[in-house]
Amino acid sequence: MGELVATFEKNRAGLGTALLQHIGISAVSLIIAMLIAIPLAIYSIRHKRLANVLLQVAGVLQTIPSLALLGLLIPVVGIGNVPAIIALVVYALLPIYQNTYVGLNNIDPSLEEAAEAFGMSRGQKLTRIELPIAMPVIISGIRTAMVLIIGTATLAALIGAGGLGTFILLGINRNEPMLTFLGALAAALLAIAFSVLIQVLQKVKPKTLGIFVLVFAVLLGGGIGYSRYQASRPTVTIAGKLGSEPDILIEMYRQLIKDDAPSINVKLKPNFGQTSFLFSALKNDQISLYPEFSGTVLESLVHTDVKANQKSAKQTYRLAKKELQQQYHMTYLKPMAYNNTYALVVKKSFAKRYSLTKISDLNRISAKLHGGFDLEFIDRNDGFKGIQKIYKLNFSKISMDADLRYQAIDQGKINITDGYTTDAQLRQFNLVALKDDQHLFPVYQGAPLISKETLKAYPGIKKSLNKLANQITDEEMQDMNYQVSVKHRSAKSVAHKYLQSHHLLKAGD
Template structure:
């Protein structure tokens, strides 16, 4: 419990921002779903046969896995809040539509006949007693949809929309149970609070419910208002999940703000490679640190197989400029490349220091993530170049170190600057045949940004050739294991190097 409280205190700034994002995404989705589902239910009441078809369709949409739905939406509407809201609206419509339609249909027909006999119009019947009688059903549907949306909204973090899911993803990525608990408990409490508030509204009059609805819309709109606090130009820098990207983007921020009048907004733990790259192309962010090997292997086609860091960077810089008119500045020294690691006692027992020597062992269990297991510079390359044939267990990247530490696997895919190498006392096997390409980090941005702010090139290139592997491992260890603030770690390094 003490560790949980301590972690929360360190993450307070990010927590309140994530909580606001989570509430915004959830409420927007619920309001849109209400505005669609209730009028649709009123319309479908006149057409029972069509109503059954529509209810079946909305029910089927609910069965689509949320991750699959997000993946389907990305090619059409990009990343960020919009696809997350669309997906949540899809999930929220069915319970509201179904309960509203059921509530309206359970009204005694004799009441409708009597009201008609007294000369009431359809609108008067609806406002005088039909909505009032159906309201318990309607509110039950809204409560169900709200709880479901708040829980599902944690997945919005996967596509750069923020929210409490950021804590869950970061906790999984860094194997930190406290971060996972902060995200999960907060999301659950939020769902309980909103469910209780809606339960209270069930007993209120229709006029009060309608007023509350529009008041909620006003407050939601107000939550997006951000007064302009500075006249300085501003840019946004994003970072992938994990300690290392967070450290790097804080270095970028410090250097830019120290050496120019530009102010920097940071989006740390913004997502994985695909989301950062798409966000850069759509100008949702202005800069993010990318790795040379990632650009050549993921974004470019017909690349060379060179393992020379300078040649790979040049190929990445030229290729990405031709592909999307992006500028790739000079890289730092360290190489956060793929590597194979074993427990140090295992390495000593088997007398191995290289991947070639690993090939001489039999019945080796390996832990790889799904991407590495199917990459030509991953397990497929290990098979063809080194002749390795292992019993491969595929798992989520953040679980690999735990499996290796508990000896569930003998060898695992790692990144060469991961803090867990020091934390778990691992031995990284030498890639003696040069399978893994260099992965040096450097700022990636659109050419239009550099044209607008040409000073950024000289400022960010102050990090070129800086930070070796051991320094990066140490900084990652400080953030991931010792729970130091990435901003503090970044600033301390810049001061030590005379750059701040």
């Protein structure tokens, strides 16, 4: 309990912001879902075939995996709140529609006949008889939808919409269970609070309910207006992938930019998600820049027949820069020194037992291997596909979240996984990266990938960010990752210490 309280105190300000973001996304999604589902259910009461079709459609929509739905929405509507709200509305439609339909359909026919005998119109029957009787069932559907929305909204953090999922992802990524528990606990308490609120609103008078809805609408409108005002301000938005290393790099970018031009409004979006999410956001001008690796550019982002693993570090970077400019009109600034390439990783004790020093040695013990790999690694030609093709290796494997694979190998659930050469976990869990003796993995040098609009608006950014060119060795990056992931120091302080010690900031900063 003491550790939880300490974690709360340390992250109280960020938790408050995340909670407000989560409430905003959840409330808007629930209201939109109600405005769609309830009228459709009322209309379909007299159209049984339509009702069956709508039930089937809503059921099918709810079976779509949430991450897949977000991935499908990003190319269409971009990132942030909009795709998150659309996805949440989709998941909330079925329980609200189904319960509203069932509640209205099960009303005693004698009550309908009595209402008609009194000369009530269709609208009067609906508002005075049908909806009041069906209301407990409708509220039950709304409550189910609300719990579903609050739980699923944690994934909004993956696409830059914030919310309590940010704490869950950070906790998993940094191996801080209390941070994950704090985010999950806050989400659970929020669901309970919403459930109680809905139950209270069910008992209030219609006039009081109307006043509440009006006040909520005004507050919501004010919040949306303020958000749009904030979004309209000239801002350099720097995003980063999941992990301590991107957190450190985007903090360095921010501090370098602010050091040279304090008037520039810089906004960070850490733990943004997979490569495809960030690249899509950059293409759609929803972020200004993010750190990307030269090998990733050639293997995953641009269209080229050139094999990245056949090129030197300089050749890989130059080709990546050229293709990004020609195909997407993006600027790839100068790279840092370190090479954060892929590696196959085993425990040092496992390597010693079977005399493993390079990937080719694994052929001798392929029957003993049980791997757990990041899904992106499994699907890449410079990942597991390349391992199978070049090294002729094939062994049992499972896919797992990138942040959980190191815990799995440490606990003995798997005995081989993918990693990066600068990962702090190599040091933390006493692991060794096997030598890539067939040169499968390309060179991965990090560099800022920036939109031409950002450079046009803020030309001085180029000079600021290029201060990191040829800086940061493999050992320095691994140590900084260790400080953040294992020692739980803030990415901001670790980044600032490095910049200061290498005289990249002005004196006294």
